[in-house]
């Protein structure tokens with residue numbers, strides 16, 4: 001049997017990583033892993049258990065406690081924390097505001113990377129993994145590495161549309177720029193483009209065009225292996 005394919009898709013917030021990764025995985029018959037959901041899940045657990053998310057020592061001490069299980073089906077990934085479905089709670093504004101602080105803690109990252117590599121080990125055909133440090137740290141030998149970008153304006157408009165106007169485009173833009181700065185500026189495995197990643201600027205591309213572009217890159221790579 002062929003070696004499993006690992007497709008690493010990184011990039012800042014709102015560039016289309018989740019939508020693209022799920023569709024690429026479904027089209028290629030691969031598993032899917034949303035590593036942002038894992039960081040959100042551990043953040044939700046910290047908040048729910050009264051841990052001060054701005055105290056790195058407290059977060060590090062608690063990092064080994066929650067049991068986080070992420071689904072790998074691109075049609076319905078889901079995520080549980082200590083057996084409870086956390087798919088909804090991890091998307092609240094409270095979690096979004098706290099996740100950069102929690103994910104900057106090295107003990108948290110070590111734990112998540114372990115889960116991420118285990119997910120690939122149990123994906124016989126391969127897996128599409130999306131996040132911030134997948135091509136640089138988690139899978140430096142990934143078959144294909146993609147770095148998605150888009151203008152802050154396009155990303156804010158997309159996200160604000162999702163929130164049905166509950167947050168203005170300007171506030172959404174400011175919040176995502178702040179989160180990107182925190183994610184890019186942390187010491188351990190910051191958000192970064194791997195030297196050998198293909199950068200795809202999605203600002204003026206439809207979702208279908210981005211999906212097609214990545215599927216083609218993976219198929220080309222598979223054909224030459």
Ligand SMILES: Nc1ncnc2c1ncn2[C@@H]1O[C@H](COP(=O)(O)OP(=O)(O)OP(=O)(O)O)[C@@H](O)[C@H]1O
Nearest residue numbers: 012013014015016017018019158162202205206207
């Ligand atoms: N190329 C595109 N054109 C227009 N809209 C898009 C495109 N790609 C994604 N979107 C939309 O933008 C929004 C954000 O996409 P998505 O959640 O996939 O981004 P993300 O990079 O995973 O974000 P985050 O890092 O914050 O989780 C969604 O509403 C999605 O449907």
Ligand SMILES: Nc1ccn([C@H]2C[C@H](O)[C@@H](COP(=O)(O)O)O2)c(=O)n1
Nearest residue numbers: 035036037039099103131132133183
């Ligand atoms: N590989 C990853 C994935 C995510 N994070 C952190 C940083 C993000 O702000 C947060 C939430 O991710 P999202 O759901 O918006 O994709 O999780 C990280 O540090 N490393």
